[in-house]
Amino acid sequence: DFNDATCSMYGYTPEELKNLSLGDLSADDLVFSQSKARSLLEKARTEGPHSFEWHAKKKGGELFWIEANARHISAAGINYCLLTVHDISERKKNEEFSRESEERLRTLINSMQDIVCFKDGEGRWLEANDFDLKLFRLEGVDYRGKKDSELACYSEFYHDAFMTCESTDEKSWLAGAATRSDENIPTPEGDERVFDVIKVPTFTPAGRRKGLIVVGRDITERKRAEKALLAAKEEAERLSRLKTEFLSNMSHELRTPLNGVIGFVRLLSESPLEAAQKEYCSIALGSAEHLLHVVSDILDISRIESGRVSLSKDRIDIFNFMSGLIAQFKKAASARGVNFIFEFDAGINCFVTGDNLRLSQIFMNLLSNAVKFTEKGSVKFGVEKLSETPEEISLKFFVRDTGIGISEDRIGDLFQIFSQLDMSNTKRFQGAGLGLSIVKKLLALMDGRIDVKSAVNEGTCFSVELRLPKNERAESIVKNNMELKMGRIKSRGAIKALIVEDNFANAYLCQLTLEKVGIASEIASDGREAVEKFSAGKYDLILMDIQLPEVNGFEAALAIRKKCAERGTPTPIIALTAYVQQSDREKCLRFGMDGYVAKPFTIETMIDSIEKVLCG
Structure with missing residues (x-):
């Protein structure tokens, strides 16, 4: 017997339905269906009520799924099998969709050459892709439901890597948001692979830990490239520093003799000469100044390329x-x-x-x-x-x-x-x-x-x-000429200077230049002699070369500054050097010098610096 709902479900009239067997209402082969149906019904008689799913067939041939609950009953001494049937086609459809989605997802993650792992709220592994299992040599291991600390027992080789993973998992939980870190994983070849690992924790609505998604990409080659790039950068910077130091030293070595050449040729050209001699002086001076220009250009290129040029305002x-x-x-x-x-x-x-x-x-x-x-x-x-x-x-x-x-x-x-x-x-x-x-x-x-x-x-x-x-700042403009500056220097009365220079030609040139503004001078050929002369005498001005034998100009300047402090009377010190970089100027000022004149100097630059330190 059956009710109207059964007729409606299968699409038959009561008269049609009562002549059909369970096998006729099944999607499978008739003989198989009848045999299987008898087995399930017998199970209800011998073992008691139970449920099973059945692939059924409607009158028109449409297939669908049912869930049948079978139990054995007796009435008036007759045994019956009672079936309660529900259409579960929609549920089966959803289950199939979920199964296919899961299969697609697994195919996708297994095709990835990245770590993909899912863990529960306690950090136990739920699922991992083939790459992850192969990386940690977990093929064939029943990893599901185990924590990293448990999996560490399977391989002493990966023990530290598993423990690090568990530690960074905890950091993600505590952060309450996605975290990113580099994790090093050893290889049997004795090397290490570096992975960029992102961990995303999930939580229940109540805020309890629910799960953890772990993905990691192998960035070993990128890290090696970055390391090589950094090494190349450091090497380039080292070579740049060496080049700058070389050019600075070369500039100093060239400027020192050029100072003597240019200075004395200028002095010679100002003395009584025949026309041909003046022409020779002019040619010599032009050639020397051209060489100085080339030296300056080389140094400028070096400074600009190394970023050591700052613009003044x-x-x-x-x-x-x-x-x-x-x-x-x-x-x-x-x-x-x-x-x-x-x-x-x-x-x-x-x-x-x-x-x-x-x-x-x-x-x-x-x-x-x-x-x-x-x-x-x-x-x-x-x-x-x-x-x-x-x-x-x-x-x-x-x-x-x-x-x-x-x-x-x-x-x-x-x-x-x-x-x-x-x-x-x-x-x-x-x-x-x-x-x-x-x-x-x-x-x-x-x-x-x-x-x-x-x-x-x-x-x-x-x-x-x-x-x-634009600069609209109002200023009083003072006429800037050599006569005015020389006049200000001479107005101070008798001035005595100490020239500290180990190159005789440059020292003599400096002495002649000072004579033009009425400054008397003495010469010290090294830093030690300069300190001794200053200690024994009184000087109003010191012109100090930097590269000196025994005691250099910086050391001599510090010693003289100490003597000045003891006397309570400061004496201006002007650095006189072929080192011309901005850092050299700043270093001179740090060591207590008041002015700076670069070699080769002109009488104008020398007078300008002397006027600034003596007259303010």
Whole structure:
């Protein structure tokens, strides 16, 4: 017998249904279904009530799943089997979907060459992918339900790695959020693999630990590359330091004799000479100054490349700045029959802030090239305002000549270090190929740009664009000339100086320079003698070389400063050295020196420094 719900479930009328067996209502083979059905019904009689799932078939052939509860009953002395049937097709569909999803997920994680592991709230392993199992040699091990500390017992080799994992798990739980760390895992080959491990803890709504998701990517090669890169960087920095030290020492060794050569040639040129002798002096002085310029350029390139150049903030009057540069080149241009033209935008009526020395270096390089490569026609130096705000002004400077010009395909080579254009009509022009490289690097430091337009035998135009802060600070402008400074020095009365210099030529040159402003002097050839002379006598000024035998200039300066403290009377010390880097200047000041004069010095730089330390 059956009820109406059964008819409805299978799609049969009562008359149709009562003539069918359980096998007829099954999806499987009729004989198999009937045999299996008899077995399940007999089980209810012999073992008691039980449930089972059955793949059923409706009247139209549609297959579906049912859950049947079978139990044996007796009524009026007759034994019956009572079946209560429920359609569980939807549940089976969901179960199948879940099974397929789980299968897809497992296929996915097993295809990954990364650690993937799921743990419960107690840190016990629930599931791990093949890569993880192979990594820790857990293939064939019943790992599910075990903690890392338990799995550590399976392999002494991985014991520490498992314990580290358990420790970092705890850190993730305590953090309450995803954590990331590098974990080192040993290999049988005696090496280590580094994994970037992310651990994500999950919690119940009540805040209790629920599970932990662990993923880890092998970053061993990346770490090796980073280590190699760091080693290469450190090696490059070491070589850069060695290069800087070498160039600094080379500069010192070259500047010291150059100081004597240039100084004495200048003094000689100021003495009564025949016309031919004056010409020889002029040529010798020009050659020596050219060598000094090359030495300075090499050192500048080194400082810029090593990031040791810092820009100063000077108040600059653009008109006076450009006029001063023109004055330096106009005579040389006129001597070559070249007209020098100055163009200034009348709309520029403010002071600006910039590095006066470095800006001069930029335009002196450009103007020097323009004059050198122009044999007829003109050199034009000008500036125009591009834009202006209350805070800054954008300017475009240009240096235009009618010289030999440059072919378009060679313009890109202009700014390369030690690059000279190998053109037959330029070989007679000398140079180290450093100037324009320095120009471009300095402009990069200033956030400026340079552009070149040129044509062979027509000329070249260099344009420089700079954005400079305006400087409207009011100042009283004092006339800055040598006569005024020399007058201030002489107004102090008799002055006695101690020159500390181991090179006789440089010491003698310094002595002659001091005589020009009425300063008497004595010479000490090393630091020890300098301290002894200072202790025994009274000096108003000390000119101190740094690289000295026995006791160097820094040590001598400290000893003299100690003597000054005992006497209660300070004596100004001016460093006189071929070391010209900013760090060298700062070191001199740290060791108690009051001023700094770089070799080779001019009478102007010497007088300027003496006036500053003596007259304030």
